[in-house]
Amino acid sequence: MNAAIAIDKASKRFALAGSSEGVLALSDLSLQIAPGEFVAILGPSGCGKSTLLRLVASLEQPTGGTVSVNGAAPGLVSAQHALGVAFQDHALLPWLSVHDNIALPFRIAGRAVDEAAIVRLIELVGLRGFETARPKQLSGGMRQRVSIARALVLEPEVLLLDEPFGALDAVTRRQMNVELQRIWSARQITTMLITHSVDEALFLADRVVVMSGRPGRIVREVAVPFARPRSTAVMRSEEFHRMVDDLTGALDS
């Protein structure tokens, strides 16, 4: 298999003042994500799931093992502007309008701004009429939509989502999940989603990987059987509930 994201026996140890060993955040972790696959990484806080994403995003270097994106080092992929990312903190620039925030990746890449692509994305994330608004004037959910549009605008090879809806209330979060599902179905970009919500992981992903902490490792992998496009009806099915119970159990163990 030619994996889009290949993590091979990756370890990450952080230095810690007063400790010669430091903290082992990840230990010998291996994970392959196929092209066009949506994988959710589920785990309690502090289990190293964000560290895993930061390795793929080239924000951290592994202290052991290898991480590659389409066969190349993540740093190279990032330098080619082929990574899309959305964080829990929306990280929109407060001095730019919605339009300019979404156009930012073009400007960072030194490419001509593709206005048509921006119009399509603003439409896709349901923000028409808000092009000139500033992040401060938007609700939390709207900011995350802008952040997701920005992550998609360069048509990245890989989409990295680090708890993008973690700071939203439960109702908005569910709506955003439905929307992300719809947006993702239109593009099918290889995606790695970090979350601590079992519902979110099952609703969005093709495969759910459960991690356990100290040091971070994979304790469970589950293929999600639901056909796409998925509606909220899926979340009410018996199968869904059974899998939620199963994964919640895996999280607790």
Add this chain to the structure above:
Amino acid sequence: MRQTLLGALGIALFLVLWEVIGRLQLASISWPPLSDVLVMLADPDRRPLFQRAIGATLESTALGYLWGTTAGLLLAALAHLLPVMRRGSDRLAAVLNSVPSIALGPIFLVVLTRESTPAAVSSIHVFFIVFVSVSSGLQRATPAHRDLFSVLGADRLRRFARLELPAALPALASGLRLAWPAALIGAIIGEWFGAPRGIGILIINAMQNFQIVLLWCAVLLAVGSSLLFYGLLTLLERTAYARFS
């Protein structure tokens, strides 16, 4: 509202006290009543004198402000982009700031002309404030924004132009506000080294000739122009904070 009212009341009380103390000569003869000072300021015969003085001082202040701001901004940006320069520029700024400007005056007088010494002293004051505020402002981008630019593959210059510089603008605006009074003081001190005219010259002349009311006129002019621009720059600072943070 209540704050504003109390503030106005405080100022009114201060002005009335000034008048009363001067009128009754409770302090000394060098404390004139406020009304005498205001009458002299409004005297049409003296208007050309005041206009020339404040005009010359404001010109030097503006020049020094411009040069100091440009130098402070450039050095802070260079030090930020070229880590090799960081330590050296910090020290240079610290040393410049620790030298009293009154001691620098004679050097400027030798190197420059009498006319340009006020602007030079003023620019030194401004340089330090702008350098410090921009240097700290350039560190102000949030970790999430830095991460975003890294993942998107931003190079050093684009990161600077699109993230660090805009994020530093509120700090720059604060620096610009604080730098104005410092620029004015610099210009007045600079004038004491033999400038042909200016508020500083007016102060010296009035003092040496014991023209107390004239001395107070000069001081009021300096304070007034300082406060006016300080107020305007405060508005600029507010705008910068509202827009860029």
